[in-house]
Amino acid sequence: MSSHTHKHHHDPEHIRSISNRLSKAIGHLESVKKMVEDDRDCSEVLIQLSAVKSAINNCGKEILKEHISHCIVHALEDGDEEAIIELNEAIDKFMKNS
16 A cells, blocks of 8 residues: 655545535445344345445545546646556556445
8 A cells, every 4th residue: 555645735625525425425324224224125225225335436436536636736746656656546446346
């Protein structure tokens, strides 16, 4: 795993937005867990689980967009080619688990 660190700060509003989205996904996942514990219909559980996966993937896409438009732009301006390698690794891992 890489030890690259950001040399700039992210927009607090964007961080808050992503955090809120993740909190909603966590709450939704807790609801799905309760559905399982309550022995709810498997089809309903799978549909809700799919919705949680979609919410998490959408968070990932937003983080990726932010990363490209800010972190990568700054890295290129600073001549940091390692950031491109790390971006490619992150995309590979994110897509593999989507």
